[in-house]
Amino acid sequence: xxxxxxxxxxxxxxxxxxxxxxxxxxxxxxxxxxxxxxxxxxxxxxxxxxxxxxxxxxxxxxxxxxxxxxxxxxxxxxxxxxxxxxxxxxxxxxxxxxxxxxxxxxxxxxxxxxxxxxxxxxxxxxxxxxxxxxxxxxxxxxxxxxxxxxxxxxxxxxxxxxxxxxxxxxxxxxxxxxxxxxxxxxxxxxxxxxxxxxxxxxxxxxxxxxxxxxxxxxxxxxxxxxxxxxxxxxxxxxxxxxxxxxxxxxxxxxxxxxxxxxxxxxxxxxxxxxxxxxxxxxxxxxxxxxxxxxxxxxxxxxxxxxxxxxxxxxxxxxxxxxxxxxxxxxxxxxxxxxxxxxxxxx
Amino acid sequence: xxxxxxxxxxxxxxxxxxxxxxxxxxxxxxxxxxxxxxxxxxxxxxxxxxxxxxxxxxxxxxxxxxxxxxxxxxxxxxxxxxxxxxxxxxxxxxxxxxxxxxxxxxxxxxxxxxxxxxxxxxxxxxxxxxxxxxxxxxxxxxxxxxxxxxxxxxxxxxxxxxxxxxxxxxxxxxxxxxxxxxxxxxxxxxxxxxxxxxxxxxxxxxxxxxxxxxxxxxxxxxxxxxxxxxxxxxxxxxxxxxxxxxxxxxxxxxxxxxxxxxxxxxxxxxxxxxxxxxxxxxxxxxxxxxxxxxxxxxxxxxxxxxxxxxxxxxxxxxxxxxxxxxxxxxxxxxxxxxxxxxxxxxxxxxxxxxxxxxxxxxxxxxxxxxxxxxxxxxxxxxxxxxxxxxxxxxxxxxxxxxxxxxxxxxxxxxxxxxxxxxxxxxxxxxxxxxxxxxxxxxxxxxxxxxxxxxxxxxxxxxxxxxxxxxxxxxxxxxxx
Numbered sequence: 001x002x003x004x005x006x007x008x009x010x011x012x013x014x015x016x017x018x019x020x021x022x023x024x025x026x027x028x029x030x031x032x033x034x035x036x037x038x039x040x041x042x043x044x045x046x047x048x049x050x051x052x053x054x055x056x057x058x059x060x061x062x063x064x065x066x067x068x069x070x071x072x073x074x075x076x077x078x079x080x081x082x083x084x085x086x087x088x089x090x091x092x093x094x095x096x097x098x099x100x101x102x103x104x105x106x107x108x109x110x111x112x113x114x115x116x117x118x119x120x121x122x123x124x125x126x127x128x129x130x131x132x133x134x135x136x137x138x139x140x141x142x143x144x145x146x147x148x149x150x151x152x153x154x155x156x157x158x159x160x161x162x163x164x165x166x167x168x169x170x171x172x173x174x175x176x177x178x179x180x181x182x183x184x185x186x187x188x189x190x191x192x193x194x195x196x197x198x199x200x201x202x203x204x205x206x207x208x209x210x211x212x213x214x215x216x217x218x219x220x221x222x223x224x225x226x227x228x229x230x231x232x233x234x235x236x237x238x239x240x241x242x243x244x245x246x247x248x249x250x251x252x253x254x255x256x257x258x259x260x261x262x263x264x265x266x267x268x269x270x271x272x273x274x275x276x277x278x279x280x281x282x283x284x285x286x287x288x289x290x291x292x293x294x295x296x297x298x299x300x301x302x303x304x305x306x307x308x309x310x311x312x313x314x315x316x317x318x319x320x321x322x323x324x325x326x327x328x329x330x331x332x333x334x335x336x337x338x339x340x341x342x343x344x345x346x
Numbered sequence: 347x348x349x350x351x352x353x354x355x356x357x358x359x360x361x362x363x364x365x366x367x368x369x370x371x372x373x374x375x376x377x378x379x380x381x382x383x384x385x386x387x388x389x390x391x392x393x394x395x396x397x398x399x400x401x402x403x404x405x406x407x408x409x410x411x412x413x414x415x416x417x418x419x420x421x422x423x424x425x426x427x428x429x430x431x432x433x434x435x436x437x438x439x440x441x442x443x444x445x446x447x448x449x450x451x452x453x454x455x456x457x458x459x460x461x462x463x464x465x466x467x468x469x470x471x472x473x474x475x476x477x478x479x480x481x482x483x484x485x486x487x488x489x490x491x492x493x494x495x496x497x498x499x500x501x502x503x504x505x506x507x508x509x510x511x512x513x514x515x516x517x518x519x520x521x522x523x524x525x526x527x528x529x530x531x532x533x534x535x536x537x538x539x540x541x542x543x544x545x546x547x548x549x550x551x552x553x554x555x556x557x558x559x560x561x562x563x564x565x566x567x568x569x570x571x572x573x574x575x576x577x578x579x580x581x582x583x584x585x586x587x588x589x590x591x592x593x594x595x596x597x598x599x600x601x602x603x604x605x606x607x608x609x610x611x612x613x614x615x616x617x618x619x620x621x622x623x624x625x626x627x628x629x630x631x632x633x634x635x636x637x638x639x640x641x642x643x644x645x646x647x648x649x650x651x652x653x654x655x656x657x658x659x660x661x662x663x664x665x666x667x668x669x670x671x672x673x674x675x676x677x678x679x680x681x682x683x684x685x686x687x688x689x690x691x692x693x694x695x696x697x698x699x700x701x702x703x704x705x706x707x708x709x710x711x712x713x714x715x716x717x718x719x720x721x722x723x724x725x726x727x728x729x730x731x732x733x734x735x736x737x738x739x740x741x742x743x744x745x746x747x748x749x750x751x752x753x754x755x756x757x758x759x760x761x762x763x764x765x766x767x768x769x770x771x772x773x774x775x776x777x778x779x780x781x782x783x784x785x786x787x788x789x790x791x792x793x794x795x796x797x798x799x800x801x802x803x804x805x806x807x808x809x810x811x812x813x814x815x816x817x818x819x820x821x822x823x824x825x826x
Contacts, residue, residue, distance in 0.1 A: 005797040006537045012801030017808045038815075144347040144354075144388035151352035161812075168815040169556055178763040186762055 021161070028160045028167070032208065036196040037156050038164045039090075041137035042149040047201055048138045050085045051101065055109050056343060058083035062097040063114020065090035066267040068203040069317035075327040081343035086201040089130050093119050095247065096131040100138075102251035110261045110340070115290065117281035121236070121244055153199070166192045188222040191215045194314070204320045210313060219314035223273060245293045252294045263338065264290060264298040268307065268326070273315035297338050304333060347388040349543075349598040350551050350816075357385065358602065365606055371528040375498055378506065378606070385507035386470070393469035396434060397505060403430050404479040405500045409493045411486040420487065427483040435476045438468055443673030471511035473670060477637055479504055482518050484641055491519050499525045506608075508599040512592070514613040515633040521608070529607035538789055541804065542601030545788065548807040549594030556814040557772050558587040561765045566736050566746070573757035577749035579766055581729050582773045584736050589618065589776070592631070618728075619780035621720045623687040626728065638667050653696075660692070661685040671735070676743060680734040687727060718781060725777060 037043055051060050059082060061067050067088045076084045087097055094113060101107045119127055156162045165171055180186055193209035209215050252262045266287060269277060281287075283300075291298045301307045306329040310322050318326055334340040347354050364377045387394045407427045414420045436444070445461065452459040482503075485491045494500040503522050509515070531539060565572065565580020572580070596613035603610045613633050620626035627635045646659035661682070668681020702710070712720070733750070737743035748754050761769075783791070792800055 006534070006541070006793070006800070008797040009800040009804060010537050010540070012798060013804040013808065016801065016805035017812075020805070020809055021812065142389050143391070144351065147353040147356075147388070148351040151356060155352070162815065164815040167813075169552070169810065169813045170560075170816075173764050173768075176764065178767070180762045181759045183759045184762055185760075 024161050025159060032206075033160050033166075033192075034196060034206070035157060035160055036163045036166060037199050037201075038152075038162075039197045039201060040164070041134045042141075042145065042152070043199075043201060044087065044089070044134040045138040045141055046149060047085050047087055048134075050083065051087075051104075051107050051109060053083060053085070053109070056082060056341070058085050059110045059112060060085045060101070060107075061088055061112050061114065062094040062101070063088040063112075063265075063267075064092060064094065064116040064119045065203065066116055066269070066317055067112075067114035067265070068201065069205070070267045070323050070326050071202065071330070072320070072323040072327040073198070073200045073202045075324050076331065079328065079331045079342075080345060084200070088114055088201075089134065090195070090203070091119070091127070092130045093122050093127040094131065095120070095244070095251075096128055096135055098248065098251045100135045102254040105258065107255070108258045108260045111255060111263070113262065113264050115264050115266050115287065117277060117286050118230075121241065121281070121286060123236070123240060123244070157199070165195075188225050190222060191218055194219050203317075204323070205313065205317070210319055216314045223314070223316060227276070245289065248290065249294045252296055256296075262294070262296045263334075263340075264294075264296055265330075266298070266300040266302070268301040268310045268312065268318060269316050270310060270312045271315045273312070299330070299333055299338070304329065306332070347385050349595065349602070350547055353388070357381070358605070362605060366530060372498070374528075375502055375525060379498065379502050382502070382505040382507040382510060386505070386510060389470045390467070396438075396469055396472070397475065400431065400434065400475065400479050401501050401504045403427070404483050404504075405494070405497055408483045408486040408500075411483060412489060412493045424483065424487045428480070431476045431480050431483075435472055438472055440669075440673045474513050474515060475504055475510060477515050477634075478509075481515075481637060481641060485518060494518065494522050506603070508603040508606075508608075509610055512595050512599075513631075513633055514596055514599065514611050515637050516610060520611055524608050531605055531607040535604050535607055539601045539604030539606075541789070541792060542597050542604060544601075544804060544807050544811075546594045546597030546599075546601055547811055549590040549597060551594075551816045552807075552810045552814045553772060553776075554587045554590035554594060555816040557768045558583040558590070561761055561769055562587050562736070564760060564765070566742070568758070568760055570758040570760070571745060571754035571756070572749040573754070573759050574750055574752045575766075576757065576760045577746055577754075579761055579769050581732055581736075581746070581750065583769050585618075585725075585729050585732050586769075586773050586776055588732065588735075589614075616780035616783050618725050618777050619721050619784040620724050621717055622691050622724055623684060623727075624691060626724060627684075627688075634667070634670075638663050642666060657689055657692070660688055664688065674738070676734045676737055676740060679740075679743075680731050683731045683734065687731075721781060722777070 050058060059080075061071060061084060065088065068086060068090065071084060071086070073084045073086065088094065089097075098111075098113060101111060122128075152162075161167055175189055177186075177189060191209065193206040193212070193215055195203050196206055197203050255262055264287075268274075287298065287300060301310075307326055310318055310326065312322075313319050331342075331345070335342065335345045347357060361378070361381050364381075365374055369377070383394055383397075386397060404427060407423055407430075411420060411423050411427070414423060449459055449461065482494075482500075486493055494503065499522055502525055503516070503518060504510075506516075506521065509521075562580055562584035565576060566584065593614040600610045600612070611633055613631060615629040615632060617626055617630035620629050643659050643663040646662060647655045648659060649656040664681040664685030665678055666681070668677045668679070668684070671677045671680070730747075733746045734743050737746060749757055795803075
């Protein structure tokens with residue numbers, strides 16, 4: 001092949017790549033797929049860097065997936081006039097993030113901690129891994145990683161196909177759910193429509209998910225899978241539980257000592273899921289004890305008629321429309337009962 | 347900055363534009379030098395001071411070494427350079443390792459010594475640029491090449507961003523003359539460079555990170571005894587991962603340099619098609635092997651001082667080569683195992699050569715199939731060495747070997763069908779590709795096929811790169 005031919009090959013390559021990319025993008029968009037951001041350590045770190053905003057300009061949220069679905073960030077920001085810095089991570093325990101903020105002398109702001117008991121009071125490495133690695137990434141990130149994040153953000157905001165969890169090669173291969181040998185642990189796959197993510201790190205269910213009970217049942221099946229996997233595990237020893245309470249108290253004390261504020265929230269779940277949680281994590285032993293030990297304020301959804309009646313489509317997270325309602329009432333409770341002040345609600 | 351990041355793509359685009367503007371050659375070199383510092387500082391800006399220190403010291407010491415006639419003073423200068431370069435490497439890379447071993451030793455002899463745990467961060471690429479500057483001062487000491495005339499050229503030789511962080515390890519005569527005269531890529535070089543960059547990124551992002559890293563990590567991070575299938579699959583996955591990761595980096599480096607009109611030496615030549623271990627080391631990390639041969643093995647006596655001395659030099663070179671890869675005894679064992687393989691191979695070859703005439707050698711040349719089987723045997727034995735390379739501890743390495751050889755009575759099944767499928771497809775394809783390409787060059791092959799076939803393969807690589815969405819993970823060899 002001559003030099004002229006490699007030029008032809010390069011042009012052919014560019015044409016094929018551009019046409020194929022445009023084709024896939026159009027296909028996905030015509031099938032109703034919307035932009036969803038990769039919720040990895042770079043995006044988390046971008047939000048983590050926002051915790052130093054003035055106290056009246058932002059509130060920081062940590063927790064598990066529920067607060068990511070249940071807090072409608074546009075509603076929060078339009079009602080309060082301050083940022084919601086979302087640092088919660090799906091399927092994880094928020095304690096590493098709490099300790100990170102507690103050990104950061106520059107953080108003196110307001111913190112809301114979402115409590116999903118099964119995750120909050122867990123010492124399982126799988127529940128601690130993501131928050132710990134995100135915290136590490138934030139503290140170690142290089143100038144090059146920051147620059148790459150900004151460029152990636154630019155591309156992700158324009159291209160639907162750039163969705164690692166949904167459309168990457170490995171995500172599509174995993175979605176085949178090929179049966180494996182007996183004894184091999186296979187992480188269940190969530191339907192794509194269950195969790196789409198915004199740049200502010202809000203998760204939401206798509207209209208297709210809301211309309212399709214098969215998809216909802218599939219997610220309920222995932223919860224059942226985790227419940228079955230957890231069966232037979234010995235209960236946490238009393239000393240280990242006491243150590244968790246103590247570590248949380250130490251962390252909240254540090255934040256409060258600097259003039260910060262910490263509030264716990266128990267977001268809604270429904271149906272058999274909520275019943276199971278009540279049985280496994282009696283309120284007196286966990287929620288009430290947490291508030292008593294730390295001396296922090298708390299909002300439990302079951303205590304407020306305005307937010308105690310939601311039916312979660314897959315038993316554990318609010319639908320996008322209910323998230324708007326929940327957020328409105330949540331802001332009301334914070335303002336009126338807990339005395340929190342916001343730029344728009346002085 | 348890593349090659350597999352958006353930042354690097356933008357960075358390269360800016361550099362290519364600047365390099366092709368009608369500036370003077372000196373201005374272009376200053377641009378390249380500043381770009382190289384930005385490339386390096388994008389990791390951890392303070393470590394650029396080490397790079398400057400190393401550059402300045404070795405530039406002046408190198409010149410003094412070349413002109414100094416007094417043998418004592420000359421040796422003293424060489425010692426200054428060795429202490430400067432190796433001292434820095436030892437502190438940052440081996441400081442913690444030495445301290446841990448010292449503590450273990452003192453505790454073993456009954457002294458209760460527990461120092462504070464050091465918190466030393468390894469500067470990216472220190473092992474590579476130390477070897478680059480060391481070979482310059484040693485060459486100056488031996489008067490094997492002339493000192494670099496300008497500080498700008500020497501700084502660029504040390505810092506040139508394509509090779510700075512993970513090689514290829516370049517020698518002054520390979521790169522410095524290219525800085526002396528204006529260089530800009532021809533259209534052919536530019537396209538060749540882009541093709542190599544695409545291939546390198548494909549190897550790293552799609553094959554190493556996308557297809558193999560997950561399985562290798564799962565197996566080597568597991569604390570359980572595994573079934574033989576899982577253990578072998580994990581080792582195969584790692585052997586593929588480390589090849590695609592490191593050869594991918596080298597291919598990117600060579601491609602990027604070519605886009606700027608510079609030629610870097612080849613670093614990999616289908617190592618899994620090697621027939622025997624001396625052949626393997628002529629194909630795997632070629633610039634390091636050559637460095638160790640010229641600056642360690644030969645000064646240790648090489649094969650000039652009898653068989654015993656040769657075996658000693660060979661083993662010591664491999665042990666130190668192992669330690670160069672990481673501050674852990676497992677790397678030393680990895681090097682030692684390669685040394686042992688080389689011993690056995692040398693012993694067998696010498697024995698055969700002593701009893702054979704030239705006609706015998708020609709008459710007994712093995713068939714292609716037999717040679718392929720030898721290559722497979724070499725590949726399998728190299729896989730055993732990767733167990734020590736990848737395992738963080740000897741306990742883990744032993745656990746892996748027990749699992750691999752069926753000594754685990756109740757091994758756990760770990761890898762999913764999809765993970766096994768990836769390994770089953772990628773690894774045999776990799777070995778076959780190495781065998782078929784054994785005596786060829788990738789660019790020669792690219793020029794032999796029709797433009798549309800090359801275009802199809804090229805677009806498949808780019809589309810898979812986009813599809814993989816695995817950008818920005820670090821290269822394994824950065825930690826060495």
